[in-house]
Amino acid sequence: MGKWGFVGLLYFLGSLVAMAKLTDLAEPPDWARLDSFQESISRQEFLTQLNEVYCPRQSWWFPWIEIEEHRARIRKKAGSDEWYDLHFLESNKSVTQSSPSFQISGSKILIDPGHIGGEFSEMEGRHFAIGDENPVKEGELALSVALKLKSELEKKGAVVSLSRKENQPVTQLRPKDFKELAVTWFSRMEWLQKLPSEEISKRIKKREELYFYRVSEILARSDKIKKIKPDLILCIHLNAAPWPDPEKKSLVERNDYHVLVNGCYMGGEIAYDDQRFEMVWRLLNRWENAERFIAEHISKAFAIKTGLPAFAYKGPNALKIGEVEGVWARNLLANRIYEAPVVFLEPYIANSAVVYQRIQLGDYENRKIINGEKRASLVREYVDAVLIGLEQASRQK
Numbered sequence: 318m319g320k321w322g323f324v325g326l327l328y329f330l331g332s333l334v335a336m337a338k339l340t341d342l343a344e345p346p347d348w349a350r351l352d353s354f355q356e357s358i359s360r361q362e363f364l365t366q367l368n369e370v371y372c373p374r375q376s377w378w379f380p381w382i383e384i385e386e387h388r389a390r391i392r393k394k395a396g397s398d399e400w401y402d403l404h405f406l407e408s409n410k411s412v413t414q415s416s417p418s419f420q421i422s423g424s425k426i427l428i429d430p431g432h433i434g435g436e437f438s439e440m441e442g443r444h445f446a447i448g449d450e451n452p453v454k455e456g457e458l459a460l461s462v463a464l465k466l467k468s469e470l471e472k473k474g475a476v477v478s479l480s481r482k483e484n485q486p487v488t489q490l491r492p493k494d495f496k497e498l499a500v501t502w503f504s505r506m507e508w509l510q511k512l513p514s515e516e517i518s519k520r521i522k523k524r525e526e527l528y529f530y531r532v533s534e535i536l537a538r539s540d541k542i543k544k545i546k547p548d549l550i551l552c553i554h555l556n557a558a559p560w561p562d563p564e565k566k567s568l569v570e571r572n573d574y575h576v577l578v579n580g581c582y583m584g585g586e587i588a589y590d591d592q593r594f595e596m597v598w599r600l601l602n603r604w605e606n607a608e609r610f611i612a613e614h615i616s617k618a619f620a621i622k623t624g625l626p627a628f629a630y631k632g633p634n635a636l637k638i639g640e641v642e643g644v645w646a647r648n649l650l651a652n653r654i655y656e657a658p659v660v661f662l663e664p665y666i667a668n669s670a671v672v673y674q675r676i677q678l679g680d681y682e683n684r685k686i687i688n689g690e691k692r693a694s695l696v697r698e699y700v701d702a703v704l705i706g707l708e709q710a711s712r713q714k
């Protein structure tokens with residue numbers, strides 16, 4: 318080998334390492350974790366789950382997963398030629414697939430109140446106020462729902478934990494800890510380099526905050542969850558609609574609900590080594606069966622309890638799952654990295670006229686007349702709907 322050949326080889330090896338692609342703050346995946354799933358799934362089932370839940374366009378997964386007759390080959394690292402070989406269960410052998418079942422009593426349920434709330438609600442963009450009325454903070458509403466739901470589920474014999482118990486972050490890190498990462502991120506954004514320096518500092522600051530309240534916070538919760546090992550995770554959120562005019566906030570009319578399971582990894586997402594791993598990991602754990610089962614029951618309960626229509630996505634970032642209205646798959650950080658079946662709840666449009674009015678009334682006993690109708694408080698209605706959904710799921714044999 319000549320001198321240049323050697324240098325060329327080093328350069329080539331270096332570029333392979335450099336091209337491994339990870340989501341910000343993610344660790345390189347440990348592909349050996351898939352070893353326990355060798356010969357556990359048939360080619361047919363693997364392909365069906367891939368195409369109908371996890372990655373609906375073949376052009377999205379084609380560069381990363383090769384399906385052969387007896388094995389799937391999954392590219393371990395972007396830009397490299399290392400593959401993980403997953404051997405299929407031979408088609409003449411079959412696993413007895415038990416249909417999903419659920420019992421509230423005895424289940425280990427983790428409730429994850431979305432966002433942080435408190436002094437962080439404005440930073441995380443989950444805060445709005447109309448005039449000098451009480452601001453609406455999604456994180457705080459989610460915690461109120463979570464606390465009430467926890468006590469109701471415990472009465473029914475579930476073992477319930479919360480990912481957070483206050484309107485405070487779980488992560489110990491703060492935006493300033495992500496200065497370097499944010500600067501590196503900015504340096505990659507070539508089209509932003511010409512902005513005025515004031516604008517550049519603003520963008521970098523926003524990025525530091527995002528690393529804190531979203532990425533680092535969800536990673537911290539995920540670490541907690543790994544120790545608890547729940548059977549089911551319920552992520553509690555309220556949806557919001559874009560403001561018609563962000564300068565002059567006026568409430569919207571749209572009001573609806575939807576429920577998410579994990580799936581619909583898009584081409585740009587599956588290109589990340591960690592996201593590709595998580596997708597295959599969730600597929601092999603067959604968490605989607607459990608997620609869909611619970612999501613469908615809760616979705617039906619939302620329809621009945623709230624009287625709202627189901628929301629329907631239009632873009633490529635979400636995929637309709639099953640026949641029950643309102644159940645969709647999306648790839649979000651929380652429902653991807655939390656290691657258990659995750660059902661992500663998005664009822665109500667917080668900035669709709671009716672919901673806003675109900676939020677302003679706070680939590681109350683019994684019923685109050687709203688728009689000529691007697692209604693429980695929004696928090697109670699939310700909790701009741703989830704309870705009904707879980708009870709229906711428990712009843713199904």
Ligand SMILES: [Zn+2]
Pocket residue numbers: 431432455554555556
């Ligand atoms: Zn939310």
